[in-house]
Amino acid sequence: MINDSFSDPNKVQLTEDGRLKHFLTTEGLSRELLTEILDTADSFISTQERAVKTVPLLRGKTVVNLFFENSTRTRSTFELAAKRLSADILNLDIARSATSKGETLMDTLWNLEAMYSDMFVVRHADSGAAHFIAEHVTPNVAIINAGDGRHAHPTQAMLDMLTIRRHKDGIEGKIVAIVGDILHSRVARSQIHALRTLGAAEVRVIGPGTLLPRDIEALGAVPYYDMKKGLADCDVVIMLRLQKERMQNALLPSEGEFFKLYGLTEEKLAYAKPDAIVMHPGPINRGVEIESAVADGSHSVILNQVSYGIAVRMAVMAMAMSGQQTPIITEENA
Amino acid sequence: MRYLHIANARVIDPASDTDNVTDVYIANGKIKAIGHRPDAGEIEETINAEGQWLIPGLIDLGGHLPEPGYSQKGSIDSETLAAARGGFTHICSLPDTKPVADTSAVIKLILEKAARAGHTRVLPLGAMTQGLEGEQLASMYTLAEAGAVAMSNARQPIRDSYVLRRLMEYAATYDIPLFLCANDLSLSDGGCMHEGTVATRMGLAGIPETAETIALAQLLLLIEQTGVRAHISQISTRRAIGMLRQAREGGLRVTADTPLANLIYTDASVTGYNSLYNVQPPLRSERDREALVAAVAAGELAISSNHRPHEIAAKKAPFSDAESGMSQYDFFLPHAMALVNRGELTESQLIRAMSYIPAQILGLNQSISEGNDFNAVLYAPSREETVAASQLASRGHNHPLIGKTVKGKVSALFVEGVQVC
DSSP states (O other): OOOTTOOOHHHHHBOTTSOBSSBOOSTTOOHHHHHHHHHHHHHHHHHHTSSSOOOOTTTTOEEEEEESSOOHHHHHHHHHHHHHTTOEEEEEEOTTSGGGGTOOHHHHHHHHHTTTOSEEEEEESSTTHHHHHHHHSOTTOEEEEEEETTTBOHHHHHHHHHHHHHHHTOSTTOEEEEESOOTTOHHHHHHHHHHHHTTOSEEEEESOGGGSOTTGGGGTOEEESOHHHHHTTOSEEEEOOOOGGGGTTTSOSOHHHHHHHHOBOHHHHTTSOTTOEEEOOSOOOBTTTBOHHHHTSTTBOHHHHHHHHHHHHHHHHHHHHHHHHHHHHHHHHO | OEEEEEEEEEEEEGGGTEEEEEEEEEETTEEEEESSOOSSSEEEEEEEOTTOEEEEOEEEEEEOOOTTTOGGGOOHHHHHHHHHHTTEEEEEEOSOSSSOSOSHHHHHHHHHHHHHHTSSEEEEEEESBGGGOSSSBOOHHHHHHHTOOEEEOTTOOOOOHHHHHHHHHHHHHTTOOEEEEOOOHHHHTTOOEESSHHHHHHTOOEEOTHHHHHHHHHHHHHHHHHOOOEEEEOOOOHHHHHHHHHHHHTTOOEEEEEEHHHHHOOGGGGTTOOGGGOOSSOOOOHHHHHHHHHHHHTTOOEEEOOBOOOOHHHHSSOGGGSOOOBOOSTTHHHHHHHHHHTTSSOHHHHHIIIIIHHHHHHTOOOOOOTTSBOOEEEEEEEEEEEOOGGGOSSSOOOOTTTTSEEEEEEEEEEETTEEOO
């Protein structure tokens, strides 16, 4: 069978010597590289506690937030991360502008390239959109995937890894459960790859059959339909946001039944290890996937996640920009 | 009488179970003698075909011509030339043009343009329903009179079983053959690739096998009930092969084809989001591919092109946003011959699935035998070349072989004795 079209995502996102030049997916990245991202983010967390929070790593660079899907929260953390790296930042909300008027994604890209930007932070509803842009954009523009369809949301996954590392003293050997709508979740896919690479003992996905993707075992996750069995002995519980539209296309009967079966309550959480932490990428639907007592309780690290998000995004932006710069120097020297 | 003399060719003709090196003599568009020089007349031209194969011309049971309506994707002239260079003497054109081929005017336009171009013969498929909308019957009798060889709804489904039943009954009345696609849109809609491990990994919405098998079950039951002459186009799953086999064992006369792409590639090709591999039906698992190849080997399945040329912009988009389809006509025969080179099919099995079986389905006589029209390909099996986009006759540059080295080349194509390329 001919399989010559196989394009390794890491051929696109890594330099020849294995450093990050785009950040598209956590899949296939080495343990060393993922650890380097976490270490760099750790070092930025200390700068965030100072009175002057900016560092000059991206001074003179232009970062464009290119959001084809609305997201105030993720966009704001990228914006803040870019500003703290001293970059100039341009926010473009194209969710309901250019592309809906018939302009293709390529047209949009060519127009933005004409502005001499150095980095695009991209969110798009199509899986593979960031990959597509990285392959078609002019060289030396770094692409950071801020979420593409159901495929990947690697900065969210890395901030979750950072959270686990800081609160659970490492990821190695831990049992992690991801609960809810795995089928549509780019966060879950990126988390599964990162957790497997970083040595988690077991990654479980818990939800009804309609919300677990086919052959999820192939990604290295173990499916569970029963919340109590799935949570047994877990070190980390990650709850995913349930989108309201899942009720409309026959994937779920009601929010009430979902909460009854998979909503995280103190009673269900008791099946996990006593020191288990509870995470959620936000925004939370209280009373749908998690009850307030748990979201605001002692196990919850949900607010810590938000503050780590800025540090992780700073780390990834700084590393990708540095990966982009090397080839220019080599060309000039050559 | 003046003859064209093709000397020393390896003639492979599955219809007559021939495979030997011999000479063929052609006059007035017909094969006059094989293996011996005709008694009277003179040789006008001799082609020394030593080391080459002479095989019956390929017949395509379904390709998309972009004309009328999609001039940015190509023309009848460009695509029929590509088909000729790929080894096709005849192609069936699917009715999803703009306007749809649901009037005799469109059928006549296609036939006239194809005749004027003078490359491959086009056998148009008429639309089964008006506008392919699956609701009101198209004037199938009138379309057949205008030259449509069968009726099709392309991949547009007929959602209402009542309409499908009546459509089959009506076609059966006039013995009009139907080319039907098995595609349950309520299961396939929104999907852009085979539902399986790769789709899960890539986060792409999948098209389950049941989108094909559930629709196929419905078609087979209604074909049985109505007695219509039916062919199933573009089968892609192992399960469908089994269902067709079972139906035939039960006495149902039903034929089927699979697109070449589904015999060569699998969903693994989608890894890396290469929009070239966004096709309908989707490329399925290796298990499905192997079952399709086995069905071709067993003579149960014809091979169609599902040719669908696109301009560059149509494919330059994220995978699920790109238009589906592959340009297939250029280099079709060498592309298919990869199955022989890899030892998955014999020459005879492959040629049978691309010429003899399609000819039988269409009621044509495509065999290299004395007295027949000379519709044949002269093929150089060991010629190798690297395919450049500039070499393609098709305006569609969404061809999977661009930049690749292919083995084998169509050196000449004859349609009713006339060398068209």
